[in-house]
Amino acid sequence: MSAQRLDGKACAAEVERALAKRIAALSDDGIVPHLAVIIVGDDPASHVYVNSKVRTCERLGIRSTHIELPADTDEAVLKDHVEKMNHQGDLHGILIQSPLPSHMDEEAITDMIHPSKDVDGFHPQNLGRLVQGRVDGLLPCTPSGVMRMLDWAGIELAGKRAVVLGRSRIVGMPAALLLAARGADATVTVAHSKTEGVETICLEADIIVAAVGRPEMVQASWVKPGAVVVDVGINRVDDTSRERGWRLAGDVDPAVEDVAGWLSPVPGGVGPMTIAMLMENTVRSAELRRDLGSE
Template structure:
């Protein structure tokens, strides 16, 4: 029976260091601040916003929400984003995506200040993550997986890691973070030939394809470490990961649940990014 890797334990461990760093900033007269830019009021955005605000409050980080109407024009949306770029009191910006279809998301990625881009969406941060440059901000969910593995003392150097999922939010940036830690990484997806066979070769398996319970026991090697990043909600409102948790737990040495796994760490990573941004902006003044 595999050890369950709980996100709350990781978040609590990160909390102590972040509280100290926030206190250090406030001694210098700097109050770290996150601005959440939200267009419309999608239920999943609102749920994440509540969690992010709660985490920021717990750590002494200011958090403000800029809510824009769903039918906002592109030029006004861009003006609001530029205002946050230029506001010296704001150290980090989180833009909820996807944007409504009439808005140009690629334009937003190019406009946001890379030093305030807390979820690693702009081209400059993407390039830094792929280059292994520590000054770039990775997407919070991708970095949360690394925090999870580190907390549970899962060695990465030299390990065979399979990442199922190739999105720019998790799969690809996570693969770059793993490579930086000297793992040997294979990126798979739903069209990979003999996906079960490839997954069975993994010492560490990360499921991030967005398909409920697609990773079954026969796809997991004996005593593998399994990190489940999937969030899938059925018609009855139940949340499932990409891993069939009950059966895979019998096969794995460590496994993260859904919910209360990787997702519980993302707001802590977001807070970490805000603190880093505040420290860097303060040092550059």
């Protein structure tokens, strides 16, 4: 058996087609969705991610502002940028590319972003809504992308056993909350670095979401035949057989393809969906601003 492909590129393309109609409707009201991205430092991977987001904005007709700051920028300077953007009326989304330099308090800076412009979905107010079971706000992009991809594939979640590997506020915990929320209704277990017997726990799962940042950690022996496996990980591993000396690997071993019923590829799985949901959050923020203005 070879797993069916959870094709993030195809699903993201469908999301973009729907967004194009919403962007056109905003344009009819004289509104252009506007996303600002701030990057601090010269991390190559971060610049690749930011450029991909900017290109997607251009393709969809979303205005983007791209601010690059040197790695030794004082934290107060970054906070000043955020504060000004919070009050900028024609700006709908603010994204600060992670990671920030070690001298900056990333969580505190993220918390400064106004909740209505928090298109990453990490502000305590937006995460708090999710804890309350409300999924109508600005949701963290990667977990909401996972959910959209599962829905796109027609995968039934209600009553199923789901295991989320990882408990970060960026992916693991929000993914668990979304899987357990009304309408999804999965029974969720969160496993982490202190969890004992993780292999046995995974073997009982109908759905596994791997988000631990450990290359190829999930082995075929951990996966129940026919299970759905979503690989959120993207890791750079040494590979002397490649001209560049490395390759990208997920958190799931390639051999899982022979056991799982569905498997998301790396790359081409969750990554495109994360960007698609960022665009959706930006459009949603613009729509909410429009609707508030018309009341």
